[in-house]
Amino acid sequence: MKYAVLILFFLILCLTVCAQDIPDSTKKILGKYTCGSCHSYEMRLIGPSWKELAQKNYSAKTLANLLRNPEPTNWPDYPPMAPIPNITNAEAKILAAWLKELKN
Numbered sequence: 001m002k003y004a005v006l007i008l009f010f011l012i013l014c015l016t017v018c019a020q021d022i023p024d025s026t027k028k029i030l031g032k033y034t035c036g037s038c039h040s041y042e043m044r045l046i047g048p049s050w051k052e053l054a055q056k057n058y059s060a061k062t063l064a065n066l067l068r069n070p071e072p073t074n075w076p077d078y079p080p081m082a083p084i085p086n087i088t089n090a091e092a093k094i095l096a097a098w099l100k101e102l103k104n
């Protein structure tokens with residue numbers, strides 16, 4: 001009985017935390033650069049949520065530039081983001097496409 005409660009608890013936890021439907025290709029990039037420590041799906045962490053970022057509708061090129069040279073004035077309520085100089089254009093393309101989907 002105790003186990004059933006535990007399993008149920010983890011299922012519910014997983015539904016709220018894991019069920020964000022992030023494609024593997026995107027997850028890999030977010031993990032590689034630990035973007036998730038500052039950005040989450042819906043909630044403001046250190047940086048804006050992915051859903052909020054999606055509203056900016058950045059092209060892959062703009063996104064790559066902003067990741068390499070963040071412009072904190074775009075997000076006045078937040079501390080400045082540390083630059084991610086080694087993000088590749090291919091990675092920025094995957095991220096931009098993913099963010100565009102979140103916008104809908």
Ligand code: HEC
Pocket residue numbers: 029030033034035036037038039046047048053056063066067070071072073074075078079080081082084087095
């Ligand atoms: C150490 C925390 C931190 C990490 C790690 C981080 N970010 Fe950020 N990010 C922020 C903060 C804070 C802001 C808002 C202030 C700013 O833009 O400088 C931000 C802003 C952004 C923006 C908006 C840029 C703009 O000018 O509109 C995007 C897009 C973004 N982050 C994506 C990412 C991605 C993708 C990664 C991983 C490759 C990442 N961030 C990693 C903290 C972080």
